[in-house]
Amino acid sequence: MLTDRAHLEVRAGAGGNGCLSFRREAHVPKGGPDGGDGGRGGDVILLVDDSLRDLQAFRRRVHFRGQRGGHGQGSQRHGAAGDPVIVRVPPGTQVEKWDGTRYDLVRPGQEVTIARGGAGGRGNTRFKSSTRQTPRIAERGLPGEEGRVELHLKLLADVGLVGLPNAGKSSLLARLTRAHPKVAAYPFTTLEPALGTLEGEDRQLVIADIPGLIEGAHEGAGLGHDFLAHVERTRLLVHVLDLAPLDGSEPVENHRVIEHELAEHDRRLAELPRILALSKADLVPEEDAATAAATWEERLGVPVIVTSAATGRGLDELRTELLRRVPLAEPVDEEAGEDEVAAFRVFRPAAGRAFAVEKLGDGEFRVTGDAVDRLIARHDLDNEEALALVEHRLRRMGVIAALESHGFEPGDDVELGGVVFELDPS
């Protein structure tokens, strides 16, 4: 396959710390709190840049860091947000994040925030309340997200082969190009789009076999949905239609199903130029093939080619027609914004439980979970007031109750967010 790979190490900026400060004025002996908030850390953003063709640049540079948010200051001055770092990638880049989330970056100008900057901590001004006039507490900024990102460039195809499973798409791809896709007498043989290059006299065309399209694909049925995004950038579609379907289904209905899925996914797909390739002509009598070709030509008004991957019939004609009809590549410059159809696909891993409690030994426990980690990271636990607040929040989150159900008693050692301390919630 025509691929290229790279990986990045990214780290978004940490949030700035909130400030603990009190107003000082000549005539006011004890001013109120005036500590400002910390600024948000800078994100790491991937941006699709049309002028790039490959992932070469990432051989030299792997680390990308967002800027740290500024710390809050007295007199209610908030810290500045950290600058994001923008990483440019070529169109056709597939991205997999450390947590398994995946993005398909296709369009110039499309962007995705791959690592979020940490939130800034709140200054003590925010902790003022009717019962707490002089809060001696301010939050720390949170670390930015960080991790490893895999990049995988898939060349975008000029021509897409579409059709129902088992229609003979892979067989055609194998005959037209030097690709060696698996071919077998059952549907869903091909599980991922396969690419091949058709060599013309003065140019090459990249042809993609788009598998898995079935009824309901645009709503997620089968595998086809994932691949419809690849069809979007093709400039011509070859609809491969089996003249003699094994399952006895009707070609007219089979044709309708595929066209309907394409149009439902994106109306522009309905408008892409088409060639109809009637496949497996060697399996039907010659008159039937000729009649079918004439009928389809009249019905659709597009070029219809009778083909057989088995005998080679119609393949030269198909090759010629492809090279003639696919316009020479011109830089794609689509208006951003209006053009957000299937901009990228995203797989989100199932959300984890909020927190988990383990008993490590007698009077020793460990609590893990993102929300708990964030709470601990935010606060300085040597500060009595902050500790009381943390305990209060833990109770509200249900952590204390969960600990108690594991046999916890006040004063036991609890590891939270990687820090062990004696928890004694009042």
Ligand SMILES: Nc1nc2c(ncn2[C@@H]2O[C@H](COP(=O)(O)OP(=O)(O)OP(=O)(O)O)[C@@H](O)[C@H]2O)c(=O)[nH]1
């Ligand atoms: N007799 C004959 N059989 C063919 C021809 N083209 C494909 N076949 C057979 O039809 C079956 C399906 O062919 P494939 O090329 O795997 O079909 P496909 O559209 O890629 O199918 P999926 O990958 O499942 O979507 C295989 O058993 C092929 O050998 C042809 O021109 N003549």
Ligand SMILES: [Mg+2]
């Ligand atoms: Mg196939």
